[in-house]
Amino acid sequence: MTQAAFFVLTALADQPRHGYGILREIEELSDGEVQLRVGTLYGVLDRLTADGLIALDREEVQQGRLRRYYRLTDEGVRALGAEAQRMAAGADAARRRLAEGRHAPGPGLAGGLA
Amino acid sequence: MTQAAFFVLTALADQPRHGYGILREIEELSDGEVQLRVGTLYGVLDRLTADGLIALDREEVQQGRLRRYYRLTDEGVRALGAEAQRMAAGADAARRRLAEGRHAPGPGLAGGLA
DNA sequence: CAGGATATATCGGCTGCCGATATATGCACA
DNA sequence: TGTGCATATATCGGCAGCCGATATATCCTG
Secondary structure, rough: OOOOHHHHHHHOOOOOHHHHHHHHHHHHHHHOOOOOHHHHHHHHHHHHHHHOOEEEEEEEEEEEEEEEEEOOOOHHHHHHHHHHHHHHHHHHHHHHHHHHHOOOOOOOOOOOOO | OOOOHHHHHHHOOOOOEEEEHHHHHHHOOOOOOOOOOOOHHHHHHHHHHHOOOOEEEEEEEEEEEEEEEEEEEEHHHHHHHHHHHHHHHHHHHHHHHHHHHOOOOOOOOOOOOO
16 A cells, blocks of 8 residues: 555544545645645545545535545555554564664653653 | 665665675565666666765675765765654554545454454 | 635556576586 | 577657646634
């Protein structure tokens, strides 16, 4: 799963959203760090739909503008959970191995990682 | 940072390794889940070297075969730590939002259906 | 009426992963 | 002997996917 697909699924994890709303939500939930581009979005949406991880929820017209809402499918929920599991495991592995290596300790350890 | 680059850095996080050893190490540390391909490796190695995240450590000839060892640079250590941080945060965000949504609870929650 | 936010969509370029392929050595086995 | 496999390097073409640019349209603000 690509990074872009992961963030789209994450943005849809709590409730259905439309394309532009997904863009804003990803920026917000990542604290501004991740900015999915418009040119990326629709390709990802199409691919995730084709893969059965998301589905068209409904279409609304708000203030003359079409809003096409997508939602996670059950398979999408499972896939996102599994990917989160893999990412957490990968992050842990990296940190463990960095700690094992002969590197200078990183900053901010006082008060600790728990 | 791409997935492949992340795993290469992780494989080098505890000690210098040569290309083929990186391949085996990634497979082992990921419990067989991640299999970096040979065709991917050398491009990643070149790119990481150009980016200053890894450096050539030494070259050895073992049993008539050349072994080219790479190690993390200080910048590589920092970059891997930061990436692990981002991944852990992303995984957490996905899990939190899945829990917030109106989804069936995942497996393994004591008292669950399974 | 100009500019920006909202909202959709497409396309070309570039990056990057992967399968296939090539070369070479050491070892096990028939 | 010679066949195959693991080890170890490297390159190349195809294809997938991200991004910048572009296009269209509405609503609001100044």
